[in-house]
Amino acid sequence: MACASLHTAERNLPMDRSPPTPETLARRVLVSGRVTGVGFRWHTLQQAEAYDGLCGHVRNRDARTVECLLQGEAWMVEEMIAWLRHGPSWAKVERIEITPLPLDPTLAEFHIAG
Numbered sequence: 001m002a003c004a005s006l007h008t009a010e011r012n013l014p015m016d017r018s019p020p021t022p023e024t025l026a027r028r029v030l031v032s033g034r035v036t037g038v039g040f041r042w043h044t045l046q047q048a049e050a051y052d053g054l055c056g057h058v059r060n061r062d063a064r065t066v067e068c069l070l071q072g073e074a075w076m077v078e079e080m081i082a083w084l085r086h087g088p089s090w091a092k093v094e095r096i097e098i099t100p101l102p103l104d105p106t107l108a109e110f111h112i113a114g
Contacts, residue, residue, distance in 0.1 A: 003055035026101040033094035048110040055107035
């Protein structure tokens with residue numbers, strides 16, 4: 001699965017219109033609460049794989065925090081953030097912290113990191 005392109009291909013449009021370019025975002029999301037030892041990373045990976053073109057990673061930071069790096073089209077990133085606000089049913093998300101990041105053209109997939 002390739003990450004969302006930073007550029008949109010030309011389309012057959014009238015000469016006076018530019019091709020629409022989806023906004024690409026990168027966000028770091030720290031999720032705190034009962035989010036380790038409950039399958040949070042695995043379920044985050046499954047959720048992210050449903051979005052063709054979403055890249056990044058998820059990893060445990062400490063006993064109560066998971067870090068998720070998301071990069072892709074704005075709607076994909078926003079939907080993933082909405083899912084991270086609650087996570088899988090047995091998790092208990094108490095807080096999320098969202099930080100904008102610069103785009104990373106080297107990202108190629110979404111995975112569980114170390």
